[in-house]
Amino acid sequence: MEDAFIYEADGQTLIIHLPRELDHHNCKRLQYETDHLMAENYISRIIFDFTKTQFMDSSGIGILLNRYKQMGSGGGKTAFYGAGAQVMRVLKIAGIPGLMEPFETKESALLG
Amino acid sequence: MGKKETMSIRMDSLSKNEAFARVVTAVFASRLDPTLEELDDIKTAVSEAVTNAVIHGYQNGEGVIELEACAEDNVLTVIVRDAGVGIADVKKAMEPMFTTAEEEERSGLGFSFMEAFMDQVKVFSEPGKGTTVTMKKKIGR
Numbered sequence: 001m002e003d004a005f006i007y008e009a010d011g012q013t014l015i016i017h018l019p020r021e022l023d024h025h026n027c028k029r030l031q032y033e034t035d036h037l038m039a040e041n042y043i044s045r046i047i048f049d050f051t052k053t054q055f056m057d058s059s060g061i062g063i064l065l066n067r068y069k070q071m072g073s074g075g076g077k078t079a080f081y082g083a084g085a086q087v088m089r090v091l092k093i094a095g096i097p098g099l100m101e102p103f104e105t106k107e108s109a110l111l112g
Numbered sequence: 113m114g115k116k117e118t119m120s121i122r123m124d125s126l127s128k129n130e131a132f133a134r135v136v137t138a139v140f141a142s143r144l145d146p147t148l149e150e151l152d153d154i155k156t157a158v159s160e161a162v163t164n165a166v167i168h169g170y171q172n173g174e175g176v177i178e179l180e181a182c183a184e185d186n187v188l189t190v191i192v193r194d195a196g197v198g199i200a201d202v203k204k205a206m207e208p209m210f211t212t213a214e215e216e217e218r219s220g221l222g223f224s225f226m227e228a229f230m231d232q233v234k235v236f237s238e239p240g241k242g243t244t245v246t247m248k249k250k251i252g253r
Contacts, residue, residue: 024163025127031217055134055152057159062219086152093228094221 012044018053022060044076051082061094081109116184125175134158144251153229160222161192161245169196195242
């Protein structure tokens with residue numbers, strides 16, 4: 001049941017491939033892992049990949065908002081792509097599309 | 113479906129039971145013939161209530177969470193009950209972005225999400241005794 005987060009670096013961009021379900025249980029490691037990656041590498045942009053994510057609740061929003069704040073304080077940007085119906089509704093209710101740029105695909109998100 | 117149908121489950125307060133609770137509730141709710149969107153709404157609301165019980169009610173410690181669901185006519189009622197620390201000021205706890213667990217990267221949107229995805233959310237809590245969240249949703253309008 002433990003879905004892993006997969007991290008991919010593209011220059012100064014960090015792509016975080018999110019698991020199938022993003023709730024409190026599955027979010028626990030993300031904070032520690034991204035803090036570690038951001039301390040060791042210069043990252044100016046974070047892109048969240050929701051392609052595989054079928055479920056997200058407010059625990060996922062907490063993680064996204066904190067990464068957004070972290071990036072914003074250093075002048076960096078955040079974006080996301082691949083959000084399905086349930087994920088998109090949750091993102092909209094939390095006002096995330098006003099904070100992070102939404103994209104359809106990885107390619108368009110990378111072009112930014 | 114005319115007759116009232118109910119189910120209840122007692123589970124340990126474990127974060128892995130957040131997924132268990134929302135899936136069980138969704139399977140139970142499916143007898144009301146909901147749309148996929150309605151099922152997603154129910155899953156999200158249950159996930160929020162059970163997560164609150166795990167993190168806040170039992171402070172990530174041991175405890176038992178009770179989950180009850182009832183289907184009557186076209187209304188689904190879900191009750192999530194814990195016997196944890198309780199909430200001193202329910203009104204304050206239900207304000208958007210309010211959280212007592214800042215260090216855990218909480219958004220403070222749990223109750224807001226329950227209210228956004230269900231038609232009615234009632235919270236009864238007594239400090240030291242626990243919290244009961246009762247949510248209702250009309251299926252198929």
